[in-house]
Amino acid sequence: MKRISICIIALLLSCVAWGQKEYKTSLSGVNRVVLETNTTVDVEIGSSGELILRDGKKRDSGYSDGNEKEDERAKGLTALYAGGVDNTGFGMATERDGSTLRLKDLKPFTQRSRFTLILPKNIDLTLDCGNLGSANIANFTAELEIETNVGHIKLMDVTGPITANTSTGAIDVTFTSVNQSAPISISSSTGTIDVSLPTNTKADVEMRTSMGTVYSNFDLVPEREDGLKIVGANRKIKGQLNGGGVDIRLISSVGNIYLRKK
Amino acid sequence: MKCNEVENKIIPFLEGDLDTQQEIAMKEHLASCEQCQRQVAETQQMLEVFNEVEDAVPSDRVRGNFIEFLEEEKSLQRYTIGRKETKEFPWKMAFQIAASVLILIAGYAWGSFQKGSENDAQIAELRLEATQLKQDMMLAMLDNRSVSKRIQAVNYTEDIAAPDEEVLEALIDRLHFDGNVNVRLAAVEALSRYSENEKVKDAFIKSLTNETNPNIQIAVIQFLVDVQEKRALAPMQKLLEHTETPNFVKDRANEGIITLM
Structure with a gap:
């Protein structure tokens, strides 16, 4: 019996050792995490009060799609990065700034293709995915600020407040409900913006696209009293949902905008 | 019948008001009692004297005087009643009440007006x-x-x-x-409402030179073309020359330049 348990523990330890890298830190006193990276980030909600970073994406069998392999030659040596000092063992520099925890990815995109960030529910997140990274976030109820350049932004079952901006990526957002405390602002230069809102959402919606088209199954353009159709002036669509509420602004220059009832 | 009883009934006896039984009893007693006989005689004498006295009738003069007096009194009475009626409707008091009500209303109106203006x-x-x-x-x-x-x-x-x-x-x-x-972007939108302000125009021109985000570039070009700002021509030209400017922004800048020129 003793032998078996020792074997199991050894097995587990070895799993952790050659398995995925992980970094954990307590978030007591922290209410905002700022993460700068160049790769794709999957953000998940964790049950513990800690911030956890894990290599790769969660698959059915643990975390896979691992990145850089262990380097035998590097044993006993420390990795040096131009961007800062790796004080996490995860190739990231971390710094506490008041109630804000800053994380800066020191590894280039070529060495880390994606990782997972696990956060407690009530921590605001500022995420900059650099040039090539994308952001996938689910079930987040705190404030979100996402920025990418080429990568997409996918926010599933969130509540806002949300600020999302990308140059060429697409933005997909699905709301479970809409937080009325602060505005929601989503902009993309050339990508499409696709937002799903609960039917009973109270909001002041403004949608603007220079070259794209706005599609929606919400009644946003009131019929004119004389029965004439409104000819899109300035290509700005503005309207209230369910009597108005929080500001929701969707702006795209080239891409289409889709506003759906969920 | 005894003497004192007889005494009480002498007058009814003399005037014939007693019933027969009492009359008989009275006569029986009178026959036996001299004193009572005398008393009856005296009373009869007095009654006879009373009957002899004539009823006094007032003279015509007195009568006329009385009627005159009555008429006078009557007219006097009517006059006093009339005066009383006018007195019953208290004009003075009515005026007083009306005045006080008026003052009350005026005071209220003034007060509310004062308060109103104060509230405003x-x-x-x-x-x-x-x-x-x-x-x-x-x-x-x-x-x-x-x-x-x-x-x-x-x-x-x-x-x-x-x-x-x-x-x-x-x-x-x-x-x-x-x-x-x-x-x-929100700042561009907010500032776009002050199209008359020179400071805002300057800021947009400066932004056009520095800004790299296409969304903002397009919004800024839109504003500057709308307000017919000729000074925007140079930075727009620069945008066209810049290799990093996305093509759709260049299209916009081109349109803008044509409109402004």
Whole structure:
């Protein structure tokens, strides 16, 4: 019996050792995490009060799609990065700034293709995915600020407040409900913006696209009293949902905008 | 029948008012009692004297006087009654009541008017304070580290009818220096409403030279073309020459240049 348990523990330890890298830190006193990276980030909600970073994406069998392999030659040596000092063992520099925890990815995109960030529910997140990274976030109820350049932004079952901006990526957002405390602002230069809102959402919606088209199954353009159709002036669509509420602004220059009832 | 009883019934006896039984008893007693006989005789004598006296009748003069007097008294009575009637409707008191009611109403009206104007002044003051407060709050919120709050602050300026220089400068500051594209976009939108302001125009021209985000570039070009700002031609030309400018922005700049020229 003793032998078996020792074997199991050894097995587990070895799993952790050659398995995925992980970094954990307590978030007591922290209410905002700022993460700068160049790769794709999957953000998940964790049950513990800690911030956890894990290599790769969660698959059915643990975390896979691992990145850089262990380097035998590097044993006993420390990795040096131009961007800062790796004080996490995860190739990231971390710094506490008041109630804000800053994380800066020191590894280039070529060495880390994606990782997972696990956060407690009530921590605001500022995420900059650099040039090539994308952001996938689910079930987040705190404030979100996402920025990418080429990568997409996918926010599933969130509540806002949300600020999302990308140059060429697409933005997909699905709301479970809409937080009325602060505005929601989503902009993309050339990508499409696709937002799903609960039917009973109270909001002041403004949608603007220079070259794209706005599609929606919400009644946003009131019929004119004389029965004439409104000819899109300035290509700005503005309207209230369910009597108005929080500001929701969707702006795209080239891409289409889709506003759906969920 | 005894003497004292007889005494009480002498007058009814003499006038024949007694019943027969009493009369018999009376006669029996009178036959035996001299004293009572004498008394009956005396009473009869007195009654006879009474009957002899004639009823006094007032003379015509007295009668006339009386009627005259009565008439006089009657007319006097009517006059007094009339006077009493006029007295019963108290004009003076009515005037007093009316006056006091009038004063009351006037006082109320004056009071409410005074209070009204006072309230109006207070409301105006409160409004001003609220605007000031909102402005201060907005200025403070513009430095909030939360992007969403900063956007909210920029949006608040829509509620400020005539923002002062401080607010405009804060907004221009956001337009130039905010790290977040969405805040800069909100600032462009907020500032676009002050198309008459020279400072705002200058800020947009400067932004056109520095800004790299296509969304903002397009919004800025739109504004400058709308206000017919010829000074925007040079930076637009530069945008066209710049290799990093996306083609769809170049298209916009081209359109703008044609419109302005």
